[in-house]
Amino acid sequence: MKHFLDDRRLLRGPWQAFERDVARILMHAGFDDVRVVGGSGDKGADVIGVKNGEIWVVQCKHTTTAPPTKHAVQEVVDAGTYYGANRMLLATSRAVGGGVLAEIERFRRIGIKVELLDPARLAHLAQEVSEYAKSRRDLRPYQQEAADRFREGLTDTGRAQVVLATGLGKTVVMAEVVADLYRDGLIRENRVLVLADKRELIRQLQFGFWHQLPKWVPTHMLSGDETPSFYDGITFATVQSIIGRVDDLPSFGLVLVDEAHHIGSASFRRALAALEPPMVGGATATPWRGDGFDIDELLGKPLVRLGISDGLRQKYLCEVDYRLLADNVDWEFVQEISSHNYSLNQLNKKLLMPTRDDEAARHIVEAFRSEKRRGGIVFSPTVDHAESFAGTLRGYGLRAESISSRQEARERDRLMAMFRRGDIDVLSSVDLFNEGVDVPDVDLIVFMRATHSRRIFVQQLGRGLRLSHGKDKVIVMDFVTDLRRVAEVIELEKAAAGPIERLPLGHNLINFRDASAGNFMLEWMKDQADLILREGDAQLEVPQFEFPPAPQPGGVQ
Template identity: 60%
Template sequence: MFLDERRLLDGPWQAFERDVARALIYAGFQDVRIVGGTGDMGADVVGVKDGKVWVVQCKFTSTSSPPKAAVEEVIQASRFYEADVLALATSRPAGKALNDELARAKRLGLTVHLLSPSKLIQLVQGVPMKPPTARALRPYQEEAAERLFDALEETGRGQIVLATGLGKTVVMAEVAARLFSAGILENGRMLVLADKRELVRQLQIGFWAQLPKTVPTHLLAPEEEPSFWDGITFATVQTVHGRLQNLPPFDAIFVDEAHHIGARTYQDVLQKLAPVRLAGVTATPWRGDEFDIDTLLGQPLVRIGISDGLKYGYLSEVDYRLLADNIDWEFVQKASNFGYTLTELNKRLIIPTRDEEAARIVADNFRRERRRAGLVFSPSLKHADHFTATLRLFGIRAESIHGGMIGRERDRLMSQFKRGLIDILCAVDLFNEGVDVPELWLKLGDDGLRRAAYRGG
């Protein structure tokens, strides 16, 4: 199982938190978020079950009993995240001090559910082999998975080319699950590589949806090393490159965004690790340096572009609506004392009358078409705050959100957004790679508010 005595005894603590989150996902929780970190307000995992918000404080201890202070921490977190249910997950059995604190909280009317080591193991043993979020593969995804699995079994090499939005992660995860289920990975170890830390984190969580609960997952990072290597390890190629002398052999290596595979760092890693099976997926199989990735991965087994995705209904159609203004932007640019480009002007200028009219149109369409959720992409934080306030004047529940915001605050806003408590988020430097919100109404404002797009999906 992905959460067993090895994890409870040896951690690391980051993996313990992730495994608690994974257990909740397999148990049918929705919108599960790992929020632990500096300034997490006492929460490590937040999720929704049967319409109720759960907040979980995870306490990993190697030798001692979990501290009683964890009770107050999760109570504090419940206030911040407006949680209905409080829980404390521990890697060691509770001692007298913690049990007394739990009893004291209950006398005050605050019930904190204790997820002890034995209860966590029982939870994982009792959940389905795959989570409710497991996706049934579309026909082209099934074809890609079958071809990649067969190629890895027969030749040890495989390449899949799928346009963005067509499910590269789903295909990779499904093939990984089939490799483990088939028992053809001699050591039971796989490595998944990407070139960015955030992408690595997303991949690990994305894989969970297709993996059986018998396959553990790990993260290899500058601040974290797996306590055991069975299962799938996710890492950036840079991290792996710096630890080549200390890694065990892997039976298979998967490379996300495989068009980077021609880089020297990747080639050094692959040459040193010499995997028996090597697979790569990408949306853009070409490289600026003209390196032919086919020499490492073989010819693409499946190639589906954006046009095919739209043609067969696998990508959402986009309904573009133009919000035009009567400003001569070329004149404004020429008249600029500092020679600002149009992009720079859009980041610096806020035109109240234009924004007010745009907000009115947005609000009217939102209500008339019964939209459930929307995103506004703002060019600056100042504009996001201004447009948020303007939307509120028209009765829209709007909030601004940006990349520089503390993680816990972003998670709180996103949780409220997905639960329908916020109508529109005005974002700065976020969601450039997409966001998973059903029936999303999307408004683009990268060049001010002269362009708008509405998309369901």
């Protein structure tokens, strides 16, 4: 049977694709966890895999002319020591010379075993591993329906769109449809292009597709720093790289757009117009765009639409325990001047005041420990805040780190690996977790950042909605004490139809120690939500109300 690691990859690379193909062999071989870690700061490792509790470290050497030097052996030994590996392997695209073999023998004599994966052994492994990875997912009933309709739309009309909330398996559906079309020989010239707007997304998409693809479908990446040496199979590309090289690309029988709400942007429309694919499809969790562009114009009406409420109702998403934490309310102001109209900014200053980070951190740590949380994400307003707030959380004893675009990609990979292993309790970030990050064990979401975009809000909330073994619910702690933000939450909770997500967040969105205050604020917000969400600094009226004396300190929990 044909396989993805053939002579074209061994001879022509590129080296990044060679590393990924080695990782894919481990995935098909049944490894529990496989990561590509090669790059700056990798300590000599390129691929790390875990199988039966053992850590395997692989150093990959792709050379186009001369064989690798003996120094590669020292590199894999250093990497094995750093990562505490049980097995150390050197994978090469060319047959090795006597220098490498002598170095392997030298280490053997001192009790250190380095295994060699030369081209012959790599080809043998690729031939012997199963056609599909053992991690291949069985589709849930709604996923099967979505896949069937998605395929039907592509083959019948050349267009298809599915809307699936975060955590419901957009990648699985797209990958299964592509695999199905390949099996039936329905992809023109056997070439597929998968587009996204960020390099991190296409990297994760490629890994996600591997679970569903047969091993005879090769995969590639096209980005600013990598160009495929051939295009048979599936190419995962950033839209920016396509625009810059459209004249040099072959034709593709199918183009898929992940996070398809981006398809309305000028760059995506330019790319699709230049490529002119016979079939184009897309999947998204948030189909609405801030500029009002209707993505149905390019993809057709959604063939399947499942939102967060559908996933919760069908038990495919975990339950949400939403806690909107507000600060002290100036009830004297409300009682004395409630008959006047006030602007949104004035009311924000008088009714709701920003929570101090130290107090917010104390609440977060208390919830993390008392509710026995496994992992949390904090959405911060700025990178500086994310860094400082992580330090504040560490001061309270949590293992917290910040992750941002300021860091090199390898450092972000290291932090994500530690987070997934449970070595980090909480990660703080600005927007790196908005799209395409699969962290199913996250059971605590904290909002410290105001956003008036429903799309961003739902994407960030979705980071905690995935099901995971032993996960009972996701706790959401919202410290954004801004009337417009509160109105967004209430509007989302109230919405029954249309393109806005319906979030069943319960009846106690605002929890006050003084119950009468909480009831008043919630009812008033329900009445004012639509006005608050309008553009500009709206004039709002607080109704007259006889408030009972508030207990000291009169704060909000």
